[in-house]
Amino acid sequence: MIEPFRIAVPQADLDDLTDRLSRTRWPNEVTDAEWDYGFPLGRLKELAEHWRTRYDWREHEAELNELPHFTTEIDGQNIHFVHVRSSKPDALALVLTHGWPGSFLEFLDVIEPLSRDFHLVIPSIPGFGFSGPTHERGWDIVRIARAWAELMRRLGYERYGAQGGDFGSGISTALGAVAPGQVVGVHVNYLPTAPVPDAGIELSESDEARLDKVGQLLANRPPFQALQALTPQTIGYALTDSPVGQLAWIAERFAQWTDPRSPISDERMLTDISLYWLTATAASSARLHHDAPRRREPCPVPVGVAVFAYDITQSVRPLAERLYDIRHWSEFDRGGHFAAMEVPELLAEDIRDFFLTLARTHTE
Template identity: 45%
Template sequence: MNEIRPFRIEIPQADIDDLRRRLTTVRWPAEVAGTGWERGVPLPYLKELAEYWRDGFDWRAREAELNAYPQFVTAVDGQDLHFLHVRSANPEATPLLLVHGWPSSVVEFLDLIPLLTDDYHLVVPSLPGFGFSPLSGPGWGNLFRVAGAIAEVMSRLGYDRFAAQGGDVGAGVVGMLAMLHPDRVIGTHVNGPAPYPFGPPVELDGLSDAERLRAERFNAFREDGIGYLVQQATRPQTLAYGLADSPVEQLAWIAEKFREWTDPAAELPEDAVGRDRLLTNVSIYWFTGSGATAAHILYEGMQAYRQFMAGAGEHQQDDAEPPALPPGAVAVFAADTSVRHLVDPMGTVVRWTEYDRGGHFAALEVPDLLAADVKEFFAGRR
């Protein structure tokens, strides 16, 4: 029942051939002359990227790179969970979870793993509905449930206590782990937490220059960059047909976010993240069909968050002292929209660091900065 099974990524050649066929017979849309990224991914850019995906990208090489790390699958509460488990040669190493977000996968950490294995035993799960953790049914958008399942994985691996790091959805999972198991979590490290996207705009009065810039970026995102989330949070099944049937739709859906959320100094996604890294991530979404299931996860996650916040409001008058949480750290990168008093209203974050490089996909964009920040925070907390 608690079996941990070895796993290797082995995409059938027929699936690779089918991808190339679909990329050859694309029915391209028209584009309004004189427009650019403000209306979505420009047609010339996506055509060229799709052609490289078809003719220049080597999936088998990227598959081998992923398979160089030990991988496993175990079932928790009826849900298969895939994960990388990279043990350090250091007998004093600390177990460390690395939890990806959307639109990402375990690929996010490929350049970070070698920078951390001197000090950490790394466990890198694919979230339910993402990558090689195919969705078993409804309810896995509830991050408390996801956190509980990942804690069970850590128990099966023999890790009674562990550290945790994540961004985006992964940051939410890390936060829930700390709430569910404060006695087991040594500390939490998250990157780029943002205000609630469906909430009000951020007030600019009283902010520092750096915070004002991030708040203005958030307010702009809330006004004209939130369409993807509205669609996934309200009608994921309608979106799912395009993501499951068209690799170009899946490519555009993800490439747009890599352009909008990466370092502002990067003009194109591949200026911030290597093109092969980007396409490895997109390929996993395509081959596993997880563009569609991830949309359902985000739908359920938004429903669960509303219920959680409603319950928190009902209990605001409770006199009970909240449980003590493990120490937490936040790393903020150049493209982030983090405003401290909004994401840390109680002042519980013990380390808050801001960088002038990187963005939403910090582990891919600036693994050197993220690795150093993680090491500095967890030093002495083993």
């Protein structure tokens, strides 16, 4: 059963957030620390004060409620999603999947341009946001992909495309693998390509530089990733109890993974962080790092890739082609890991080009 959903956070939860922020116990910081020890104290205090005194959740809640929200239960798990229908009745449907530390909010600025040509289904990953916490083991990328296939079936879509970045990229390619008869293609804006020794593939100097960057990341695993992959419950206690802890945990990612020329506004970032805080999904969202496979399975449907200059890593096409049927490849000199929020016009146009080209190919 699919039911309409309206966001209505209890006022007591908002009052509790304000109270906790006012009683923050701050650590000290060494002189001239900047980013050498982690998120700078001065900047975090500025964000916390903004959150406590100027940020208005009710204003953003009202704007979000202008979208058509729904929930349904799949495989014993509540699933929240936004469903925006195009004015074109025969439009192709797209399922858009966010990652961590994002949410369905990532896609707010691409809804209008994409809905001109596509029906849009934008779910919240189980364990994230309004889908609520997961309650059992096993909600990995493939299980989520199967849930998305069931969701699209319930909505009556027999053929559709999939798009995503971060975890949304892995879920989208997994969806192409579990439902190849329904998925016409997959577009991603994040596609890790690890070095393959003795693969016999000739790589350019720029490709080798990209692999060096991947090697450095693999050798120096980011602390957040290690903690969420190994002990998500442990870090979840701190993040669920301290709003400033949750703030620093996510704001650091937005600061380090975005193009400095296209920063995400504090208001948008605080709305995303508020979503994690108000739904108490810090621990359950972190579990996806624990449960996600360390490698990707081949995807049998056509794939389009958008590579953004300031993403965590940049894909290497010759290596991507070993696993995927690459039909579309775009390189952008702007934008980072949160492309849908940073450069929505570039991402939306690339998604449109890929899927409309696929649609024309199918009709010829």
